[in-house]
Amino acid sequence: SAVISQKPSRDICQRGTSLTIQCQVDSQVTMMFWYRQQPGQSLTLIATANQGSEATYESGFVIDKFPISRPNLTFSTLTVSNMSPEDSSIYLCSVAGGPRSAEEQYFGPGTRLTVT
Amino acid sequence: QKEVEQNSGPLSVPEGAIASLNCTYSDRGSQSFFWYRQYSGKSPELIMSIYSNGDKEDGRFTAQLNKASQYVSLLIRDSQPSDSATYLCALSGDMRFGAGTRLTVKP
Numbered sequence: 001s002a003v004i005s006q007k008p009s010r011d012i013c014q015r016g017t018s019l020t021i022q023c024q025v026d027s028q029v030t031m032m033f034w035y036r037q038q039p040g041q042s043l044t045l046i047a048t049a050n051q052g053s054e055a056t057y058e059s060g061f062v063i064d065k066f067p068i069s070r071p072n073l074t075f076s077t078l079t080v081s082n083m084s085p086e087d088s089s090i091y092l093c094s095v096a097g098g099p100r101s102a103e104e105q106y107f108g109p110g111t112r113l114t115v116t
Numbered sequence: 117q118k119e120v121e122q123n124s125g126p127l128s129v130p131e132g133a134i135a136s137l138n139c140t141y142s143d144r145g146s147q148s149f150f151w152y153r154q155y156s157g158k159s160p161e162l163i164m165s166i167y168s169n170g171d172k173e174d175g176r177f178t179a180q181l182n183k184a185s186q187y188v189s190l191l192i193r194d195s196q197p198s199d200s201a202t203y204l205c206a207l208s209g210d211m212r213f214g215a216g217t218r219l220t221v222k223p
Contacts, residue, residue, distance in 0.1 A: 042213050
């Protein structure tokens with residue numbers, strides 16, 4: 001499976017500011033995703049990061065708040081813009097593709113964001 | 117939008133017992149089913165995939181799929197305290213996860 005890294009691993013930010021999270025994969029992958037996991041909750045899909053085109057956002061998530069870049073097949077960024085305390089969460093990137101199914105997902109270690 | 121339902125638990129079993137985790141889904145067209153394990157403070161990791169009706173065994177883990185009844189389950193035999201985690205099921209197609217079931221195995 002792919003090795004996925006995320007930076008930063010955690011951050012504390014002030015409300016109104018923005019944070020960009022980086023996701024790096026050690027091999028080329030077609031499918032990359034961004035999830036949010038709030039304390040005690042399951043994973044919520046934010047968007048699919050598409051290489052060379054605009055990300056595909058899920059209901060309730062918009063590009064102005066969560067702009068995503070995907071410049072190549074190994075790298076993506078998620079920006080959390082104009083943050084509020086409600087954005088405090090763990091943000092996870094994942095890639096899909098395994099030996100049996102293109103939909104097996106592998107996750108990065110996550111970025112723990114606290115907004116004060 | 118496909119629905120994935122899990123009993124959020126928590127589920128508590130004694131060490132050595134069988135833990136049974138269940139997931140029901142709404143989309144009859146779903147073809148692939150996945151179980152992920154998430155330890156506290158860690159990211160999810162894939163532990164089982166199942167694609168056809170019946171049972172699939174991998175060590176102490178058995179995934180069971182019944183497409184007619186639209187459920188998939190995960191059995192953990194000889195449960196160990198190290199199995200204590202949240203278990204998430206997911207379906208093919210839309211990359212969404214169930215709410216997860218928190219399992220505690222008591223020594």
